[in-house]
Amino acid sequence: MKTITLAPGERLRAGQLIRKGVLPDAVVASARSIVEDVRQRGDDALRSYSKQFDGVELEGLRLPQEALERALELVSPSFRAALEKAAAQIRAFHEREVEQSWFTTRADGTMLGVKVTPMAAAGVYVPGGRAQYPSTVLMNIIPAKVAGVGRIVMVTPPQNDPQMSETGGISPQTLAAARIAGVDEIYTVGGAQAIAALAYGTESIEKADVITGPGNAYVAAAKQLVSGDVGIDMVAGPSEVCVLADATAEPAVVAADLMAQAEHDPLAACYLITCDAAFAAEVERAIELFVAQSPREEITRASLDNEGTIVIAPDIATAVAAVNTVAPEHLELHCEDALGLLGGIRNAGAIFVGAWSSEPLGDYVAGPNHTLPTGGTALFSSPLSVDDFVKRSSVVCYTPAGLLSDAPATQTLAEGEGLWAHALSVGLRRRKLECGAASVGLDVLAAVDLTQVAWPEDDARTVAAGLADAAAVAGAGAAAVAGAADDASAAASASATSSGASDSAREGE
Numbered sequence: 001m002k003t004i005t006l007a008p009g010e011r012l013r014a015g016q017l018i019r020k021g022v023l024p025d026a027v028v029a030s031a032r033s034i035v036e037d038v039r040q041r042g043d044d045a046l047r048s049y050s051k052q053f054d055g056v057e058l059e060g061l062r063l064p065q066e067a068l069e070r071a072l073e074l075v076s077p078s079f080r081a082a083l084e085k086a087a088a089q090i091r092a093f094h095e096r097e098v099e100q101s102w103f104t105t106r107a108d109g110t111m112l113g114v115k116v117t118p119m120a121a122a123g124v125y126v127p128g129g130r131a132q133y134p135s136t137v138l139m140n141i142i143p144a145k146v147a148g149v150g151r152i153v154m155v156t157p158p159q160n161d162p163q164m165s166e167t168g169g170i171s172p173q174t175l176a177a178a179r180i181a182g183v184d185e186i187y188t189v190g191g192a193q194a195i196a197a198l199a200y201g202t203e204s205i206e207k208a209d210v211i212t213g214p215g216n217a218y219v220a221a222a223k224q225l226v227s228g229d230v231g232i233d234m235v236a237g238p239s240e241v242c243v244l245a246d247a248t249a250e251p252a253v254v255a256a257d258l259m260a261q262a263e264h265d266p267l268a269a270c271y272l273i274t275c276d277a278a279f280a281a282e283v284e285r286a287i288e289l290f291v292a293q294s295p296r297e298e299i300t301r302a303s304l305d306n307e308g309t310i311v312i313a314p315d316i317a318t319a320v321a322a323v324n325t326v327a328p329e330h331l332e333l334h335c336e337d338a339l340g341l342l343g344g345i346r347n348a349g350a351i352f353v354g355a356w357s358s359e360p361l362g363d364y365v366a367g368p369n370h371t372l373p374t375g376g377t378a379l380f381s382s383p384l385s386v387d388d389f390v391k392r393s394s395v396v397c398y399t400p401a402g403l404l405s406d407a408p409a410t411q412t413l414a415e416g417e418g419l420w421a422h423a424l425s426v427g428l429r430r431r432k433l434e435c436g437a438a439s440v441g442l443d444v445l446a447a448v449d450l451t452q453v454a455w456p457e458d459d460a461r462t463v464a465a466g467l468a469d470a471a472a473v474a475g476a477g478a479a480a481v482a483g484a485a486d487d488a489s490a491a492a493s494a495s496a497t498s499s500g501a502s503d504s505a506r507e508g509e
């Protein structure tokens with residue numbers, strides 16, 4: 001691992017980090033050409049990339065439903081029990097994230113709110129290059145289910161393993177997880193080509209509205225490229241961990257924690273930040289001891305040698321600042337006062353507090369999502385959540401009284417922007433309320449200066465007072481306006497209640 005020793009008063013700078021695993025230019029260029037090719041050639045392109053990168057000649061792309069039905073028979077009872085425990089804990093956690101539609105009614109009866117709608121179709125990427133990821137199946141499909149997504153499509157690379165031919169080239173463990181989570185369709189295609197298929201559709205794969213899930217740098221780059229044409233959760237690329245440790249930590253445990261992320265990918269990035277150089281040396285000694293015994297020695301070594309960084313800080317405040325510069329996917333606080341340090345952490349996808357909070361507990365069973373921002377994007381991104389599978393629509397429902405209250409300010413602002421028809425849209429409604437329905441008949445309007453209707457040169461008091469002044473102008477009409485407002489408000493509330501019932505929405509505050 002590379003060591004950076006900070007002098008007193010010196011801060012870790014982002015430029016000092018290696019960060020090759022973010023999205024190298026060559027990877028982005030390759031992902032771009034794959035995405036373009038899939039847009040042009042559809043299924044043919046998917047087949048040729050599966051042959052090139054996965055060594056598999058695909059016949060059908062879609063896994064037959066019968067293979068999914070049988071999946072639970074193919075795994076051991078203990079693996080199934082572990083999946084079910086994990087699924088229950090992940091579901092319970094994500095159910096707490098559900099956001100209800102909400103509506104509020106102003107004194108003038110105008111109703112405002114937010115309508116929450118699940119995505120119609122979500123595409124979930126499950127990695128399958130250097131390891132199998134049944135846990136990622138649960139972490140992506142369960143929140144989509146909790147959100148109420150209509151169609152959940154999973155894509156994963158086909159395995160070049162004759163033992164998996166019965167399960168369509170997918171590991172039985174991955175299939176069992178998909179069965180427990182409740183997937184609708186599975187396609188055996190991976191990499192940037194799978195992301196392109198979900199984003200734009202092919203002959204066999206219908207496009208999705210949002211794509212979620214982690215993957216290697218090619219997958220992460222492709223997601224970034226298609227973002228905008230389709231929703232994406234975040235850049236969730238090669239795994240990262242940052243351990244902030246003091247001398248109370250066990251060097252052996254910290255070494256295992258670093259290796260646990262290093263073994264995912266040669267581009268995985270591991271950071272140890274400590275104020276104790278002797279402790280760091282012990283951790284390196286433990287890594288040397290362990291890595292030779294790892295069945296994933298090659299990947300682990302490549303990651304730690306090329307992407308690993310030790311930061312020796314002069315004091316704990318500088319160490320915490322270094323953590324915030326790294327903005328890691330996972331942070332472990334292996335310090336005596338771990339909980340006390342939590343408040344100072346600004347940038348991290350998931351924070352594991354204290355010596356007992358092993359990061360792999362979070363990878364599998366704790367409940368929070370393990371799909372997390374990488375490459376420093378924890379500066380502005382959050383873990384995958386139910387929120388990624390819904391969208392919100394603002395709801396605006398004016399009453400006549402509300403319209404009269406807000407029309408003068410709207411017209412004045414529209415005039416300030418020189419937008420005549422914006423003001424007219426409001427001005428005609430206002431005129432109808434103030435002067436009666438006949439006043440907006442076309443024959444009457446033909447003889448009216450419409451600029452006066454749009455931009456009536458209300459004085460500041462009218463603009464501020466809104467309804468009261470507008471009602472005064474209407475004179476005797478004011479009582480009728482107020483009555484109409486009451487009627488509209490009642491209707492809006494009734495309608496919110498009925499739409500709330502069908503959307504399981506919370507209405508009225």
Ligand SMILES: NC(=O)c1ccc[n+]([C@@H]2O[C@H](COP(=O)([O-])OP(=O)(O)OC[C@H]3O[C@@H](n4cnc5c(N)ncnc54)[C@H](O)[C@@H]3O)[C@@H](O)[C@H]2O)c1
Pocket residue numbers: 030049053054126127128129130131136157158190191192193214215216217218219235236237238239264265268329370371372373374
């Ligand atoms: N950030 C997170 O939340 C999170 C969670 C789980 C896993 N991960 C990461 O997911 C990744 C999984 O990677 P993986 O490789 O095991 O599986 P993967 O499914 O992401 O990638 C395999 C695919 O990459 C494509 N590919 C491989 N070499 C290529 C090349 N030279 N050019 C173009 N495409 C190529 C192939 O199509 C292949 O099917 C790891 O980096 C792991 O750290 C991240």
Ligand SMILES: N[C@H](CO)Cc1c[nH]c[nH+]1
Pocket residue numbers: 133135136238239240261329363370371372
């Ligand atoms: N550590 C990974 C996220 O970076 C998630 C994972 C899945 N399986 C094992 N680990």
Ligand SMILES: [Zn+2]
Pocket residue numbers: 239260261264360363
């Ligand atoms: Zn992991």
